[in-house]
């Protein structure tokens with residue numbers, strides 16, 4: 001553990017000391033028989049090496065002949081401005097001398113100033129024993145005539161000195177801080193408010209002691225450590241601490257935060273957002289922080305998200321992270337693409353290597369948070385532009401096109417905007433006046449600097465009948481808030497390009513809802529210039545072709561388009577988390593970026609810029625959203641080095657080849673060129689488009705071989721058109737005229753190939769067109785058949801009673817055990833009518849429990865429905881997990897907020913002898929149900945014993961991941 005205080009003094013002077021080249025300790029032990037540079041100070045004083053006494057070895061330095069207190073032994077110390085030195089020495093008086101105080105003092109003359117005398121260390125010294133003198137020294141102004149000398153309170157004292165060490169402390173911003181409380185002190189931690197801190201042995205993560213934190217007055221009250229001067233501006237630090245709940249505390253969430261003040265104004269940032277600390281366990285809070293501001297106060301502290309419960313902390317460490325230099329031998333992204341290449345940034349990103357990376361690769365920027373309402377107008381009429389100005393100026397200085405994000409949004413908008421004076425909610429007129437003032441102030445301020453504004457952000461909700469998000473803006477002002485924002489922005493800066501920005505615009509339903517709104521606004525004469533597609537995507541979803549369809553669709557409205565927030569998460573769900581990133585995933589991500597940039601380049605005439613949401617993985621918002629986890633969604637990695645994704649954009653030939661994976665479920669098809677129902681159970685794996693040609697591929701495994709399908713889009717018929725399937729080295733060629741054990745049939749957009757090939761795992765599919773080929777290469781593995789069930793076209797009464805109408809529906813059973821091997825099971829039937837699916841589950845389960853606080857650990861039935869049968873890994877927004885407990889309690893899962901599905905279900909449950917019956921009605925408003933419609937579908941029965949989840953069984957999905965991943969659900973076909 002290092003003490004802070006001496007170093008903090010240096011920091012208060014805003015130093016960034018430079019470590020001298022000779023940064024080793026300087027030791028004077030006089031063993032070589034010389035005075036090693038020491039000499040007399042004062043007339044008559046003599047300094048000589050002696051063997052009369054020694055602290056170690058045989059020699060020491062003897063000083064005699066003193067006649068004044070300031071007389072003594074002296075040296076010109078090799079001290080450098082801005083470096084802190086630890087000074088230690090041993091002193092002893094010559095036998096018979098009376099005890100006195102010996103002090104080590106520095107004399108120095110600052111340039112243009114008066115000579116100063118600064119005490120470094122002092123102690124009472126006797127003739128009986130060697131006494132240690134120790135202290136630190138630092139000077140910060142240019143100075144001359146430095147002398148370090150030993151003086152004494154007794155004018156004639158004769159003394160020995162030995163083992164004098166000057167030890168440069170280096171840069172305090174580079175020194176690690178660790179605290180382990182093993183010495184029984186609180187080690188630089190102090191309470192933020194009323195909390196009491198005590199080092200003790202009640203619990204320990206390492207060693208025998210930790211710091212007990214009790215008596216907290218609020219969630220933010222607890223231990224804090226002053227780190228002012230210990231972090232350099234623009235420098236990045238890793239912070240880690242272990243925490244454990246105090247006695248009698250059963251649950252709580254703890255996090256690590258930082259408070260910084262500039263000119264006395266505090267700001268708070270989270271290093272590790274509060275996370276669950278289960279009782280009795282030590283949990284690590286680890287994160288990184290980059291100091292981006294000049295500060296006059298800087299404190300690291302622990303807080304809870306709510307409550308003032310006691311806790312322990314132990315083994316805190318803060319260490320400087322040396323940045324890797326950015327690569328300077330790789331092409332600049334902006335030179336390689338036919339549109340503006342932008343990046344989001346926040347204030348720390350303008351500094352150090354981050355600033356260099358931005359300047360090198362990007363010619364566009366979007367402030368990530370600094371122009372949002374909460375940042376720019378936290379209180380009515382009180383505008384704050386320091387951070388916004390800083391970023392906009394950074395862009396202007398570097399010749400970058402600046403996107404202003406965002407004038408109007410439902411999120412990151414202060415509560416006052418929607419509050420009335422006396423009433424809870426503001427009236428429309430006042431709201432629009434506030435809006436007008438806000439928009440006018442921002443757009444006027446950045447006129448000529450911000451080229452493009454996201455005037456409104458995320459105003460679409462495709463689950464509403466009119467497609468409009470029910471934000472406070474909309475509820476109070478209808479569409480007038482959008483109209484006002486665009487009108488005022490245009491008035492304030494007629495040259496700025498005005499955009500509407502949204503996420504998920506690549507999905508057909510949202511695309512159409514946004515399209516309808518933009519069209520309406522255009523028809524009304526609202527000055528809207530462009531549409532921004534955020535493109536927060538993941539490694540699997542959605543296909544690049546959706547993006548292309550969206551760009552082509554909006555082009556028909558004649559608007560400019562931009563990709564505004566591109567990132568590609570390595571996760572397909574919102575709970576998984578890798579401790580380290582699997583390299584093959586980064587290759588896969590590279591290929592995904594390639595497919596996307598192929599689209600952007602092809603559509604470059606319709607796209608004026610592509611912006612990634614962050615310059616490098618370390619600064620991505622996806623490291624904390626939707627949960628804190630390691631993510632890597634961007635083009636440069638956590639160390640700012642080029643990833644496969646970067647090469648995908650700049651030079652795809654450098655991208656390592658991708659070995660894809662595909663399951664071939666057991667199944668047979670008729671090889672006749674017709675698309676059997678069997679093929680429709682799963683989606684085709686895409687072969688991304690080159691030119692006008694694209695394709696989809698599937699396989700089924702059967703005893704006689706592998707059935708393969710290629711569904712080719714190729715509008716022009718040519719004699720060179722052919723598909724080859726290579727299985728474990730054996731190639732099968734099918735031309736438009738056919739091939740062995742193969743059938744070919746023309747389709748409206750191209751042709752379809754079916755073939756029976758030999759069994760194997762290494763598969764390459766290649767679709768040739770005149771001069772070009774597209775391909776799929778990967779491993780094909782066998783899997784159980786995809787189950788298919790059928791729902792009859794009838795309407796039941798949802799009352800928990802299996803009335804006779806249910807008998808027309810075929811019955812399926814849950815028999816695929818994913819937890820345990822026996823327990824509660826269900827017989828399940830389905831009906832449909834209108835836009836509703838009905839499910840009846842008759843559960844055999846003699847002992848029922850709802851004791852667990854977690855609904856998935858209670859006796860319950862889960863019904864999984866994917867209206868598009870998309871078989872995506874993660875849930876898309878109309879995929880739902882509908883859970884009904886034996887007592888009729890309903891819970892719903894879906895995407896992160898389950899927004900698209902949470903209101904779909906009504907259910908009744910009734911207990912019956914030996915079990916219970918669940919009858920559920922699930923509305924499927926996103927598709928039109930008809931005979932032949934295929935739904936992704938599964939059912940799971942959870943068996944609980946007391947609070948324990950003792951069994952789980954499904955109809956089809958054997959992975960145990962139905963709640964995260966829709967790709968292994970079975971299929972339900974709607975019958976007549």
Ligand code: XIL
Pocket residue numbers: 368369457534565621
């Ligand atoms: C994000 C920022 O990146 C985060 O730092 C912040 O905590 C939340 O907002 N869509 C948008 C962006 O339009 O403004 C969001 O930015 C990401 C989603």
